[in-house]
Amino acid sequence: ELLGLPAVGLSGSLAAAAFLTDTLDRASFTRTGFNGLMLPLLEDSTLAQRGAEGVLSVTDLLLYSTVCGTGLDTLPLPGDTSVEQLEAILLDVAALALRLNKPLTARLMPIPGKKAGDPTGFDFEYFANSKVLGVPAKPLSGLLAGDEAFSVLPRKQ
Structure with a gap:
């Protein structure tokens, strides 16, 4: 948000994430382990606040993962989220990867x-409390829900 965003989750957030990622890629320093932009909702007080305000969603964070180094990280979901809903979200993450x-x-x-x-209510010093995010998924059908394998190839450069 210090780049000029009114709030992470609003339009301009993807451009900000791309700018930060590109800056890290261009920087000259000794690299070890993971080096990139991570957006762990429950491990960042600003992201947690934007999630609680309803400004930041699962879909937004999936979009940002296209230019960041990680996928969906520490997202609080409803307890009744079905396996089929999780499969749909994970299929999207896998397709992007x-x-x-x-x-x-x-x-x-x-x-x-x-x-x-609902408020998350964690009593854990490494988490910033937020609200449980809505799940933008319903069970898949057809090819996407079948037992048959299909492939997704990397984008041609």
Whole structure:
């Protein structure tokens, strides 16, 4: 937000994430381990606040993962999120990872007894409390839900 965004999650956020990622890529320093922009909602007080305000969603964070180094990280989800809903989200993460030819992760956290919009209420010093995010997914059908494998190739350069 210090780049000029009114709030992470609003238009301009993808450009800001791309700028930060590009800046890290261009920087000259000894690299070890992971070097890139991470957007872990529950591990960042500003991201947690924007999630609680409803400005930042699962879909937004998936979009930002196209230019960042990780996928969906520490996202609080309703406790009744179905396996089929998780499969749909994970399929999107996998499709991006394959198409963009980069590893992406997903730390999705269904919280028992919580519904979308409920406060998270963690008592854990490494988490910033937020609200449970809505799940933009329903069970898939057809090819996407079948047992048959299909491939997604990396984008041609």
